[in-house]
Amino acid sequence: MVIEVSTGTLHGLDARAVRAEISQRRGIKRFTYIGLPTAVVRESKDRIVRALDSAGLPCPGGDVLISLAPADLRKEGGALDLALALGVLATQRVVPPARLRRWLVAGELALTGAVRPIRGGLALARLAGADERLEGAILPAETCRDIGPFVQTDLVGVHHVTEAVRFLVDGTRPDPGEAPPPTPPAIVPDLADVRGQAVAKRALLVAAAGGHSVLMVGPPGAGKSMLARRLPGLLPPLDDAAALECALIGSAVGRPRHPADRRPPFRAPHHTVSRAGLLGGGAVLAPGEVSFAHRGVLFLDELPEFARHVLESLRECLETRESVVARAGRVERFPAAFQLVAAMNPCPCGFAGHPTRPCVCDPGHRDRYARRISGALRDRIDVQVGLGPVDPTALERAPAGPATPEAAAHVVRARERQVARNDGRLNRSLAGRELLDGAPLDTDALELLRASARKLALSARAYHRVLRVARTVADLEENDSIGASAIAEAVGYRVR
Ligand SMILES: [Zn+2]
Numbered sequence: 001m002v003i004e005v006s007t008g009t010l011h012g013l014d015a016r017a018v019r020a021e022i023s024q025r026r027g028i029k030r031f032t033y034i035g036l037p038t039a040v041v042r043e044s045k046d047r048i049v050r051a052l053d054s055a056g057l058p059c060p061g062g063d064v065l066i067s068l069a070p071a072d073l074r075k076e077g078g079a080l081d082l083a084l085a086l087g088v089l090a091t092q093r094v095v096p097p098a099r100l101r102r103w104l105v106a107g108e109l110a111l112t113g114a115v116r117p118i119r120g121g122l123a124l125a126r127l128a129g130a131d132e133r134l135e136g137a138i139l140p141a142e143t144c145r146d147i148g149p150f151v152q153t154d155l156v157g158v159h160h161v162t163e164a165v166r167f168l169v170d171g172t173r174p175d176p177g178e179a180p181p182p183t184p185p186a187i188v189p190d191l192a193d194v195r196g197q198a199v200a201k202r203a204l205l206v207a208a209a210g211g212h213s214v215l216m217v218g219p220p221g222a223g224k225s226m227l228a229r230r231l232p233g234l235l236p237p238l239d240d241a242a243a244l245e246c247a248l249i250g251s252a253v254g255r256p257r258h259p260a261d262r263r264p265p266f267r268a269p270h271h272t273v274s275r276a277g278l279l280g281g282g283a284v285l286a287p288g289e290v291s292f293a294h295r296g297v298l299f300l301d302e303l304p305e306f307a308r309h310v311l312e313s314l315r316e317c318l319e320t321r322e323s324v325v326a327r328a329g330r331v332e333r334f335p336a337a338f339q340l341v342a343a344m345n346p347c348p349c350g351f352a353g354h355p356t357r358p359c360v361c362d363p364g365h366r367d368r369y370a371r372r373i374s375g376a377l378r379d380r381i382d383v384q385v386g387l388g389p390v391d392p393t394a395l396e397r398a399p400a401g402p403a404t405p406e407a408a409a410h411v412v413r414a415r416e417r418q419v420a421r422n423d424g425r426l427n428r429s430l431a432g433r434e435l436l437d438g439a440p441l442d443t444d445a446l447e448l449l450r451a452s453a454r455k456l457a458l459s460a461r462a463y464h465r466v467l468r469v470a471r472t473v474a475d476l477e478e479n480d481s482i483g484a485s486a487i488a489e490a491v492g493y494r495v496r
Helices: 044-054 081-091 121-130 141-150 161-170 198-210 224-228 240-252 275-279 308-320 363-371 375-379 404-421 432-437 443-455 460-476 484-492
Strands: 002-011 014-025 030-034 063-069 103-105 136-140 154-158 214-217 297-300 322-327 330-335 339-344 383-386
Touching: 002 081, 002 121, 014 081, 014 121, 030 044, 044 081, 063 081, 081 103, 081 161, 103 121, 121 136, 121 141, 121 240, 136 141, 141 154, 141 240, 154 161, 198 214, 198 224, 198 383, 198 404, 198 460, 198 484, 214 224, 224 297, 224 339, 240 330, 275 308, 275 322, 308 322, 308 375, 375 460, 404 460, 432 460, 443 460, 443 484, 460 484
Parallel strands: 002 103, 030 063, 103 136, 136 154, 214 339, 214 383, 297 339
Antiparallel strands: 002 014, 014 063, 322 330
C-alpha cells in the first residue's frame, strides 16, 4: 500500500505543496527517493532512521520508496524529514494513514528524534490553511510559537517525533511548553536626545512624512547615526498586512520577528556587506538586508565605502521596491519597500567645510570619493542634508525641535492627507504629471521654483524632486497648495 503525506518546500517566500508517496516492501533494507530531491532531502534517510531508533519507534525493515510530487519541483531543506518519518511509520501501521493524510507536516529531525524549527514555517502553515482537504499543520513547536498570531489554521506544535505520533494515534495534543517570549519593550530612541542639528531633524521629519529617502552628509560625530536610528520611531506602526509581510520574510530565513512587534524594522548593514547579503541570494536564494528592512528603514552609513555594484543594485531596488535574485536558472523576487537613510562624510578625512579643522585630503582623492555615488543613485534620494559639527553650547541648551511622540503624530497627520489625495500612496511615489497635478503652486512659489531651477541648473529629475519634497512640506503645514516657503525648504535639501 502507498501512504500519502502532505508537506511543502520553500521557494522564495512562498511555500509550494509537496505530496510524498511512501511505500515499503520486503527486500533489502534501503531508501530510494524520486522526484527532484536536493542532497539535503536525500540525506534525510539517515536522520529518519536514527531518530526513529532513538525514539524507540520501529525502523523500516525493508525497501522504502519515496516519491515526491510534483516531480519537476525542486525540494529543498530538511523540513521534509518529519513528514517522511511519519509516512514510514504509517507504512508499518504505527500511525493511522487516513489521519496522517489530513495534516500538512513539516519539521527537521535531530538524531535524537527532537523536531527542530524550520525556515518558512509561516508560509507552510498558510499553505495548509488554503487546502480544504487538510485539517491543519503539524510543525515544530518553536515555529508554531513564532507564527501563531498570523495564521487561522489549526497548528499542532511538536517538540519530538513521539509527540507527533501520539497526536495522530489518539489526538493527544502536546504541551505547548514554555510560553512565548514577552513582547519586546517598546523603547524608541527619542529625537529629543539629539542635541542641536535642528535642520537635520527637520529633514528627517519631512522624510518620514513623505516616505522620502535621505542622505546626510557631515563630519564624524555630527550625530548622523543617532538621527538615522530615530527615523523608525517617527513612522507609523506596521498594520496587519505589513506585519504579515515582515513575518514571512523573517520566517523564510528562520529568524522570525516577535509576532507582537509592530515597530518598523531598522537594519544597518556594514559597508563590507556582500551583494547577496544586502540584496538576497546565496545557495537557497534567501532574502537579504533590503528585505529585512521591508516596511522599515535601511541605514547605510559610510555610503561611499559600499561596493559600487552593490550600490547600483540598490538603486534598482529603490525604483522597483523589490529585490530580484537569480542563481542557476532560478529566479526569486523578494519585497524590499524600505526607506533608505544614507550617511557619508564630506570627504575621506571627514573635515571638508569644517569651520575649525582643516581637510587634509588631496583634491583628486576627494573627487573620487564623491563620485563613488552615481548621479543616478543620488537622483533617487529626495532629501539631502548637510550637517555641521555639533555646537558645544547646544549640549547645554534645551533640545531643538520636537520630541519623537510629537513628531510621529505630525507624520501621521501629514500621511493621512497624502493617502487621501494620492490614491493611497505617499508623495515619494509621485512622478511627472501626477506630481504637477497634485501640487497647485502659489504664484510666488512658481516664481521661486523657476528662478531656483535656472540658478541651480536643476535637471528635470532634480526639479521633480524639489516639487515632491515641497508637496510633503506643504502636507506637514496642512496646506493644500504649495507656497514659496515650502519650495525654499525643498530647494535647501540638496547637497552641493
Ligand atoms: Zn578631507
